[in-house]
Amino acid sequence: MDFNVKKLASGAGVFFTRAVQFTEEKLGQAEKTELDPHLENLIARADCTKNWTEKILRQTEVLLQPNPIDHTGARIEEFIYDKLEKKLPSRTTNAELLGQYMLDASNEFGQGTPYGSTLVIVGEYQKRLGSAEREFLQTSAATFLTPLRNFLEGDWRTISKERRLLENRRLDLDICKTRLKKAKQAEAKAAAAPDFQETRPRNYVLSASASALQSGWESWDVEPEIGLTEQRKLLSEEVDKAEHELRVAQTEFDRQAEVTRLLLEGISSTHLNHQRCLQDFAEAQATYYAQCHHYMHELQRELNKCANAVGTSYQSAACPDPVSAAFPSGPLSPGTTAPASSSNKPKTPAMEQTQLPITGTRKAKVLYDYDAHDSTELSLLADELITVYTVPGMDPDWLFGERGNEKGKVPVTYLELLS
Numbered sequence: 412m413d414f415n416v417k418k419l420a421s422g423a424g425v426f427f428t429r430a431v432q433f434t435e436e437k438l439g440q441a442e443k444t445e446l447d448p449h450l451e452n453l454i455a456r457a458d459c460t461k462n463w464t465e466k467i468l469r470q471t472e473v474l475l476q477p478n479p480i481d482h483t484g485a486r487i488e489e490f491i492y493d494k495l496e497k498k499l500p501s502r503t504t505n506a507e508l509l510g511q512y513m514l515d516a517s518n519e520f521g522q523g524t525p526y527g528s529t530l531v532i533v534g535e536y537q538k539r540l541g542s543a544e545r546e547f548l549q550t551s552a553a554t555f556l557t558p559l560r561n562f563l564e565g566d567w568r569t570i571s572k573e574r575r576l577l578e579n580r581r582l583d584l585d586i587c588k589t590r591l592k593k594a595k596q597a598e599a600k601a602a603a604a605p606d607f608q609e610t611r612p613r614n615y616v617l618s619a620s621a622s623a624l625q626s627g628w629e630s631w632d633v634e635p636e637i638g639l640t641e642q643r644k645l646l647s648e649e650v651d652k653a654e655h656e657l658r659v660a661q662t663e664f665d666r667q668a669e670v671t672r673l674l675l676e677g678i679s680s681t682h683l684n685h686q687r688c689l690q691d692f693a694e695a696q697a698t699y700y701a702q703c704h705h706y707m708h709e710l711q712r713e714l715n716k717c718a719n720a721v722g723t724s725y726q727s728a729a730c731p732d733p734v735s736a737a738f739p740s741g742p743l744s745p746g747t748t749a750p751a752s753s754s755n756k757p758k759t760p761a762m763e764q765t766q767l768p769i770t771g772t773r774k775a776k777v778l779y780d781y782d783a784h785d786s787t788e789l790s791l792l793a794d795e796l797i798t799v800y801t802v803p804g805m806d807p808d809w810l811f812g813e814r815g816n817e818k819g820k821v822p823v824t825y826l827e828l829l830s
Contacts, residue, residue, distance in 0.1 A: 433595055443579050444718045450668060460678055461567050464685070471692075475548055475556075504548075507541030510534040527716060536710040542702055547699035555692035562681055573671045576673035580664040589661040591653035591700070598646040604639065702779065705824040708808055709784075772800045775826040776813070789819030799826065 446454075513534030517527040774796055781791040789812045792795070799810040799821065812821035 424601075432517070437735075438460070442585055442592075444584055444588075444664070446581075446668070450672055453672060457570060457675050457822070460681065461563070464559055468556065471551070471556060471559075472482050475551055475822075490698070498532060504541040504547070505545045506537050506544055510537030510539075510541060513537060525717075529714070532713050532717060533710065537711075539706050543699055543702040543706070547695055550695040552691055554695065555688045558684060558688045562685075565583045566677070566681065570674050572666070573674055577664075577667045577671045580667045583659050584660040584664045587653065587657040588797065591650070591657050594650045594653045598643070598650050601639075601643050602647050647676070678768045681827045705822055708822070708824075772798055775810075776829060777825060778827055779825050781822065781825050783819060787820055789814065789817060789821050791821060791825055796829075797821070799828070 511534070513530045516532035517534065520527040520530070522528055522531055535631075630729060776792055777791045777795050777797065779791075780793050783790040789797075791812075796813070797814045800809050805811065805820075808823055809820045810823055810826065
């Protein structure tokens with residue numbers, strides 16, 4: 412208990428000394444050692460990196476999990492599983508949950524009814540969309556959120572710790588400079604002071620000598636002439652001690668400044684790492700949106716097949732093409748509707764941009780796996796190269812692909828056309 416009290420008293424003394432020192436620096440009454448401009452620039456750059464990394468991380472989390480309650484629960488769940496050193500289970504997305512509700516509803520209404528069969532089709536594609544969303548969230552968390560969070564919780568804490576040590580070393584150095592300055596001033600003042608006998612009249616010296624003879628020299632603590640000499644000697648020793656402490660403090664300050672500088676220069680590597688993570692995040696977004704785009708096209712085609720099977724005419728006013736609605740090619744004349752045939756629907760700007768460069772046969776790289784739905788289509792494997800070309804009258808969302816002796820239609824969104 413006694414040790415803790417002493418430690419607490421020592422800490423309180425240091426805190427009070429630091430508070431006084433900071434106050435005097437603010438008022439311009441104390442000397443302050445300035446850092447070199449290069450180190451100051453590195454510190455400002457590091458602070459800027461930390462602030463913007465925090466903002467980007469928070470907003471990305473909001474983007475991936477818009478509901479604040481769900482976001483808080485997800486963070487708590489992630490924290491608990493991390494402390495237990497267990498793998499975090501995958502969460503069911505809202506789209507997957509919606510798809511499951513639709514499938515359950517189709518069982519209640521009967522899958523043989525028009526409404527029930529439509530629920531089955533839409534529900535299945537909602538589950539596919541949810542699965543793509545879950546994969547996107549997992550990829551984004553692993554390739555983008557985790558590196559940013561590791562920087563804030565790891566590298567930045569180390570940098571902050573070393574910066575606090577540097578600030579303490581600077582304050583210690585300033586204290587040593589002030590102590591040396593005061594010691595030299597006291598030494599100079601003592602050196603300028605006249606001797607004892609010169610400041611006393613002769614009759615005072617004689618009377619003092621007589622009194623000393625009567626009472627004995629034992630009653631004197633220090634002889635007057637020796638007292639000033641000893642004082643000068645003590646002041647000289649104090650100056651030497653202050654100079655030694657200043658050299659030690661300067662060495663420790665320089666060493667800590669070098670350590671801090673090396674850590675701060677590592678921010679450039681952090682920027683490069685975050686740049687790669689940002690590219691991975693953009694690629695994951697592109698993959699996710701391409702999958703969603705393809706699934707919605709397939710959903711629209713399945714709904715058209717279902718409508719044709721029951722003899723219902725799907726017109727644009729009754730069931731518009733979501734892609735055509737999102738990218739209109741031009742206003743329709745009053746009283747006219749878009750044709751039901753997918754071959755006559757207007758091209759979207761994205762599809763026109765994809766189709767324009769195609770002239771004759773070209774090579775294409777497959778981006779994702781694709782399973783053919785019928786004999787007219789060609790199954791694809793990610794990263795393989797195939798030959799593609801257009802056929803007059805073909806749906807602009809599709810190309811005709813060849814791989815050896817196999818031929819069939821392939822979706823454009825699953826391909827990267829090579830020059």
